Amino acid sequence: MVAPFSIKGEASMYVIGIDGGGTKTIGAIVDESGHVYAKSEVGPSNPNSVDTSLVKSELEKICYSLREQQPEVFAQVTNVFAGMSGGDHQENQQLLKSILEGCFPKHVKVNIDNDAITALYSGTLGKPGVVQISGTGSITFGVNEHGERQRVGGWGYLFSDYGSGYAIGRDGVSEAFKAYDGITEETVLIRLLEMHYQVTSLPDIIPFIYQSKNPRTELASISKIVSEAADLGDQVAAKIYQKNGEDLGQSIVCLSKKLFPHTCKVPVVLTGGVFKRHDLLMDTMQEVLVKSDIRGEFIIPLVEPIGGAVIAALKEEKAEIHSNFVDNFNQ
Numbered sequence: 001m002v003a004p005f006s007i008k009g010e011a012s013m014y015v016i017g018i019d020g021g022g023t024k025t026i027g028a029i030v031d032e033s034g035h036v037y038a039k040s041e042v043g044p045s046n047p048n049s050v051d052t053s054l055v056k057s058e059l060e061k062i063c064y065s066l067r068e069q070q071p072e073v074f075a076q077v078t079n080v081f082a083g084m085s086g087g088d089h090q091e092n093q094q095l096l097k098s099i100l101e102g103c104f105p106k107h108v109k110v111n112i113d114n115d116a117i118t119a120l121y122s123g124t125l126g127k128p129g130v131v132q133i134s135g136t137g138s139i140t141f142g143v144n145e146h147g148e149r150q151r152v153g154g155w156g157y158l159f160s161d162y163g164s165g166y167a168i169g170r171d172g173v174s175e176a177f178k179a180y181d182g183i184t185e186e187t188v189l190i191r192l193l194e195m196h197y198q199v200t201s202l203p204d205i206i207p208f209i210y211q212s213k214n215p216r217t218e219l220a221s222i223s224k225i226v227s228e229a230a231d232l233g234d235q236v237a238a239k240i241y242q243k244n245g246e247d248l249g250q251s252i253v254c255l256s257k258k259l260f261p262h263t264c265k266v267p268v269v270l271t272g273g274v275f276k277r278h279d280l281l282m283d284t285m286q287e288v289l290v291k292s293d294i295r296g297e298f299i300i301p302l303v304e305p306i307g308g309a310v311i312a313a314l315k316e317e318k319a320e321i322h323s324n325f326v327d328n329f330n331q
């Protein structure tokens with residue numbers, strides 16, 4: 001639980017943003033200038049990964065905590081926007097909405113949406129654009145000026161998830177074994193993987209991956225080793241990043257053409273753990289975009305996803321987001 005914040009001054013509108021995921025849920029009461037009045041963190045609330053009873057208790061806990069911290073401000077909240085993983089599924093939406101509606105008086109509007117929308121707004125501050133999410137998995141998502149939405153990818157690691165941590169990690173292990181077998185050139189990935197798993201020969205890493213609790217996330221975590229190899233000047237690792245950068249670029253081009261057919265300038269928010277090393281991907285991505293006459297304006301998120309949820313709530317209320325929103329919110 002996060003310590004309460006004090007009242008920051010006059011405001012005309014108070015909203016609650018909620019960022020719910022498979023490991024944790026964060027909620028905050030914020031005004032249109034980005035002042036945070038109360039903030040709280042509880043357990044998971046993704047209905048795809050935890051029981052309905054837990055989803056309910058965690059969401060109720062967060063509302064209770066926000067009310068306890070600032071009862072007077074809580075009473076003035078007009079809109080609640082929850083960006084939830086699993087929130088685009090109609091059944092999940094209904095469940096989450098009914099739980100949250102039960103925590104507020106009738107006049108408070110409650111909206112549940114996909115967490116990709118809050119990821120987008122964390123960079124565009126509510127404006128249309130594209131968001132490329134690359135964590136363990138990946139998805140390209142966007143909204144245009146008419147409110148139309150589109151997605152590319154995100155169909156699961158077995159046949160999609162281009163440019164994700166999983167794709168980069170899997171390519172890293174695959175290239176290491178190709179080099180080990182003598183099919184391709186040498187790569188420092190072999191030594192780095194042996195060191196990581198504290199083994200003396202590459203095949204000894206196999207049980208660590210196949211017998212791990214979750215081979216998918218285990219392979220995804222290896223993307224960090226691939227970035228380390230690229231930093232050491234390893235050409236194989238550099239090519240893996242180049243290929244994944246091209247895949248990401250193609251997804252962004254495809255989505256941009258669907259959503260923004262008449263403009264070449266497209267804001268592209270880059271979010272997820274893989275972009276901690278955006279420096280290894282951005283040039284290739286931009287090259288692919290330029291070849292298709294798209295000028296991507298890459299944006300690293302200005303606020304956390306919870307900030308994106310707050311912006312979505314303010315947009316629902318047609319509130320003007322103040323120019324100092326980001327500075328105040330990040331204080």
Ligand SMILES: Nc1ncnc2c1ncn2[C@@H]1O[C@H](COP(=O)(O)OP(=O)(O)OP(=O)(O)O)[C@@H](O)[C@H]1O
Pocket residue numbers: 133134135136137138164165166220221222223224225227271272273274276277
């Ligand atoms: N410095 C780094 N270099 C390369 N990859 C990194 C780095 N830091 C984190 N990653 C990768 O980011 C991924 C995790 O990102 P994130 O925490 O956004 O994912 P997640 O929320 O678990 O996944 P998802 O968004 O698919 O649900 C892992 O594959 C991890 O290896």
